[in-house]
Amino acid sequence: MTDIRATIGSTIGREESQPEAGFGDYFQLLKPRVMSLVVFTALAGLLVAPVSLHPVEAFASIVFIALGAGASGALNMWWDADIDRVMRRTARRPVPAGLVAPGEALGLGLGLSLISVLMLGLAANWLAAGLLAFTIFFYAVIYSMWLKRLTPQNIVIGGAAGAFPPMIGWVVATGHVGIEAVLMFALIFMWTPPHFWALALFMKDDYGKAGVPMLTVTHGRRVTRAQILAYTLALVPVALWVGFTSIGGPLYLGAALVLNAIFVWGAIGLWRRGEEAAELDAYRAEKRFFRFSLLYLFAHFAALLAEATPWAAILRAQFTLWGTA
Amino acid sequence: MSIAREHEIHRRRFGRNLGVALTLAAFIALVFALTIAKVSGGGMIEAYDHTYRPALDPAVNPGAGGQP
Numbered sequence: 607m608t609d610i611r612a613t614i615g616s617t618i619g620r621e622e623s624q625p626e627a628g629f630g631d632y633f634q635l636l637k638p639r640v641m642s643l644v645v646f647t648a649l650a651g652l653l654v655a656p657v658s659l660h661p662v663e664a665f666a667s668i669v670f671i672a673l674g675a676g677a678s679g680a681l682n683m684w685w686d687a688d689i690d691r692v693m694r695r696t697a698r699r700p701v702p703a704g705l706v707a708p709g710e711a712l713g714l715g716l717g718l719s720l721i722s723v724l725m726l727g728l729a730a731n732w733l734a735a736g737l738l739a740f741t742i743f744f745y746a747v748i749y750s751m752w753l754k755r756l757t758p759q760n761i762v763i764g765g766a767a768g769a770f771p772p773m774i775g776w777v778v779a780t781g782h783v784g785i786e787a788v789l790m791f792a793l794i795f796m797w798t799p800p801h802f803w804a805l806a807l808f809m810k811d812d813y814g815k816a817g818v819p820m821l822t823v824t825h826g827r828r829v830t831r832a833q834i835l836a837y838t839l840a841l842v843p844v845a846l847w848v849g850f851t852s853i854g855g856p857l858y859l860g861a862a863l864v865l866n867a868i869f870v871w872g873a874i875g876l877w878r879r880g881e882e883a884a885e886l887d888a889y890r891a892e893k894r895f896f897r898f899s900l901l902y903l904f905a906h907f908a909a910l911l912a913e914a915t916p917w918a919a920i921l922r923a924q925f926t927l928w929g930t931a
Numbered sequence: 932m933s934i935a936r937e938h939e940i941h942r943r944r945f946g947r948n949l950g951v952a953l954t955l956a957a958f959i960a961l962v963f964a965l966t967i968a969k970v971s972g973g974g975m976i977e978a979y980d981h982t983y984r985p986a987l988d989p990a991v992n993p994g995a996g997g998q999p
Binding site: 626627628629630632633660662663665666669725728729 | 940943944946947949950951961962964965967968969
C-alpha cells in the first residue's frame with residue numbers, strides 16, 4: 607500500500623510541475639477553427655453538386671474530410687513546434703506549451719491521415735480519397751516542411767491546401783472534377799493571400815521573430831499592401847465567374863458583386879495607407895479587412911448553398927442566362 | 932496523502948478516457964450506419980425469404996415446392 611501511495615504521490619508531484627494533457631488539448635492539435643471552415647466549404651461543394659447522395663454517406667464523407675484536415679493540422683503542429691513557441695499567436699498551442707509531446711502529435715496526425723483517407727475511399731469514392739491524401743501531403747510536406755520557411759510565396763502556393771475541401775466535397779457527390787469544382791478551388795486559392803497578408807500586417811513582430819519569410823518580412827509592408835490589392839483584384843473575376851456556371855445564379859452573382867466591391871474598396875484602403883497611420887490607430891483597417899475576408903468567403907459559399915435550394919431554381923428560371931442550365 | 936484523494940490529474944485522465952471512449956463509440960456508430968446505408972442502397976433490407984421468387988412458387992412453377 608505504501609508503494610502504491612508513493613507511486614501516486616510521485617506521479618502527482620511530477621504532474622504538478624508539468625501539466626498532463628486533457629482530451630481538449632489533443633483536440634486542439636486538429637485546429638478546430640480551421641476544421642470548421644473545411645467542414646463548411648466541403649459541405650457546400652457536396653450540396654451544390656447536381657447529384658444527390660444518401661444523407662449518411664454525405665455526413666460520413668464530411669466527417670472524414672474534417673478528420674483529414676485535422677490530421678494535417680496535427681502534423682503541422684508537430685513540425686512547426688519550434689516556431690510556434692516563438693510566436694505570440696501560437697505559443698499556447700499544445701506542443702509548444704509542453705502539454706502534448708511532439709511524438710504524440712506526429713502519431714495522431716499520421717494515424718488520423720490513414721483512417722480519414724481509407725474511410726473516405728470506402729464511404730464515397732477513391733478519387734475523393736486521393737484528393738484528401740494529396741491535400742494532407744500538400745499541407746504537411748509541401749507547405750509546412752518546405753515552403754513555409756523557404757519563400758515569401760509560402761501562403762500563395764500553400765493556400766492550395768485550404769482550397770481543396772469544396773473540390774473534394776464535389777467529387778464525393780459526382781465522382782469527377784468539374785469546372786465548378788475548379789472554380790470553387792480557385793476562389794479559396796485566390797482569397798488566401800489577401801487574407802493572410804492582412805493578418806501578417808498587424809501580427810508584425812511574430813513572423814519576423816520566428817524567422818518565417820512572410821512577405822512583410824522579406825519585401826516590406828509597402829509591397830505587401832500592393833500585393834494584397836493585386837490578389838484582391840485577381841480574385842474578383844474568379845468570384846464572379848462562379849456565378850455564370852451551373853451552380854451560380856442571380857442570388858450568388860448579386861451577393862458576389864456587393865462582397866467584391868467592399869473587398870476591393872478595403873484593399874485599396876490598405877494600399878493607400880501608410881505605416882504611420884496604421885500604427886496610430888493600432889491597425890484598425892487591417893484588422894477590419896481581415897475580419898471581412900472571413901465573412902467574404904463564408905458569404906460566397908452561403909450564396910452558393912442558397913442557389914442550390916428549390917426557391918432559387920424558380921428564380922433562376924426567370925433568367926435566360928441560367929434558365930436553360 | 933490518502934489514496935482516495937481526488938487530484939486534478941485523475942479528473943484530467945478521466946476526461947481523456949471518456950473523450951476517447953465517446954470518439955470510438957461515435958466512430959463505430961458511424962461505420963455501422965454507413966454499412967447499412969451502403970448495403971440497403973436507400974431501400975429497406977430484406978432477407979432471402981422475404982423476397983417473392985416465382986421460380987419457387989408451386990402455383991407458377993409446378994415443378995417447385997418440394998423440400999429443399
